[in-house]
Amino acid sequence: KNEVEQSPQNLTAQEGEFITINCSYSVGISALHWLQQHPGGGIVSLFMLSSGKKKHGRLIATINIQEKHSSLHITASHPRDSAVYICAVGPRGGGADGLTFGKGTHLIIQP
């Protein structure tokens, strides 16, 4: 089973700061997902990537397949970015398993 580790577990920053959240996994994957979860439980998919880098607005996600590591960056952070960010990986091969999730990074952006 893939082990997914995220760091930091908790992060408090000031509005405008550049944020980095890290994710590492133990076994080769087919794809990695970054998800955002707000209080109340709803989860929104931010990125799905299997190589390189993706950018959407102020969010950037990168992945290094060789090092089994991914980062999520938030530029010019804003209080509305406050949420739990979860890294999840999908298995390689033909397996039908669902995603394996990290425990999440609880981000608070203070005004």
Place this chain on the structure above:
Amino acid sequence: GAGVSQSPRYKVAKRGQDVALRCDPISGHVSLFWYQQALGQGPEFLTYFQNEAQLDKSGLPSDRFFAERPEGSVSTLKIQRTQQEDSAVYLCASSLRWNTEAFFGQGTRLTVV
């Protein structure tokens, strides 16, 4: 519909009661997943459907848990004789096919008292 819809949003059950949680995936999505998320933890895989076929149920914690998707669209997760340790948020996700972007519902928060 526009997104994955789950109902009810909140459910309080007395210990020993049976509950049924519903998931309406995005229309046309072949893959459907159920996850259980305990407080302060990341979600854990429960089961996976491809259309109406339940291809993996290895994550179901006990035989009190049962899931179905009889017509390949709406899915129901049933928990029999609920126990306090079943208290969690139950998340449903669907994707167009396996290993494509997953879309999540809001979840059902189950509290067993």
